[in-house]
Amino acid sequence: MGESRPLSRSEALQLGPGWRHACHALLYAPCPGRLFGVVPLGHAVLMQMRFDGRLGFPGGFVDPRTGSLEDGLNRELQEELGPGAAPLCLAEGDYLGSCRVEAPQRLVTHFYTRRLSLEQFRALEEGATRAQEHGLEVMGLVRVPLYTLRDGVGGLPTFLSNAFAGGAREQLLESLGILGLVPEAQLSEAVAASPKSPD
Ligand code: GTP
Ligand code: MN
Ligand code: MN
Ligand code: MN
Numbered sequence: 126m127g128e129s130r131p132l133s134r135s136e137a138l139q140l141g142p143g144w145r146h147a148c149h150a151l152l153y154a155p156c157p158g159r160l161f162g163v164v165p166l167g168h169a170v171l172m173q174m175r176f177d178g179r180l181g182f183p184g185g186f187v188d189p190r191t192g193s194l195e196d197g198l199n200r201e202l203q204e205e206l207g208p209g210a211a212p213l214c215l216a217e218g219d220y221l222g223s224c225r226v227e228a229p230q231r232l233v234t235h236f237y238t239r240r241l242s243l244e245q246f247r248a249l250e251e252g253a254t255r256a257q258e259h260g261l262e263v264m265g266l267v268r269v270p271l272y273t274l275r276d277g278v279g280g281l282p283t284f285l286s287n288a289f290a291g292g293a294r295e296q297l298l299e300s301l302g303i304l305g306l307v308p309e310a311q312l313s314e315a316v317a318a319s320p321k322s323p324d
């Protein structure tokens with residue numbers, strides 16, 4: 126994966142036909158539980174184990190010539206998360222930003238975030254095995270551990286050393302900060318403590 130550069134939505138939509146577009150979304154919900162009755166979970170954040178063994182966000186390729194970015198995103202969310210994703214109906218208000226990468230192919234990725242209630246989040250998880258792509262593009266859903274355990278490595282630092290698809294790791298880190306799901310200081314500590322990751 127080459128270097129990724131941010132660009133505005135309108136710049137992205139003006140790129141020529143040599144560019145492919147993809148939309149992915151971070152869905153999250155406040156989560157009052159405590160691990161072992163002690164460690165606050167904070168929020169549930171949804172990612173998926175993909176067919177290629179990497180972690181990524183639900184979403185996929187879209188064609189801005191045949192519909193809006195959000196139409197394409199909502200179609201991908203239903204394919205990958207199941208019919209339970211239909212009522213989510215992500216919109217331009219959920220848009221966070223876009224990045225472009227030149228290699229291995231010219232690709233613009235658009236990223237979205239949406240806060241759900243824990244009930245909505247659990248309903249998505251429960252319906253996910255009925256998704257069209259379950260067992261195909263999507264091997265299963267995971268929640269991201271947002272805490273760092275007392276050893277300084279368990280939890281988010283170790284999670285970050287998984288293999289991620291495209292810019293998913295950067296999207297995760299950026300949005301955890303922007304959404305205030307993990308304090309910035311704890312985020313940079315987690316990145317620094319993350320055991321060396323595969324590519
Ligand atoms: P197909 O229908 O099999 O083509 O898959 P898809 O439409 O679901 O596409 P996919 O989700 O794999 O995303 C399209 C491209 O974006 C891929 O080439 C990945 O490299 C990249 N990608 C996949 N997941 C993510 C993600 O979570 N974030 C970012 N930034 N890129 C991703
Ligand atoms: Mn136990
Ligand atoms: Mn897909
Ligand atoms: Mn996908």
Ligand code: MN
Nearest residue numbers: 185186187201
């Ligand atoms: Mn697709």
Ligand code: MN
Nearest residue numbers: 185204258262
């Ligand atoms: Mn597909």
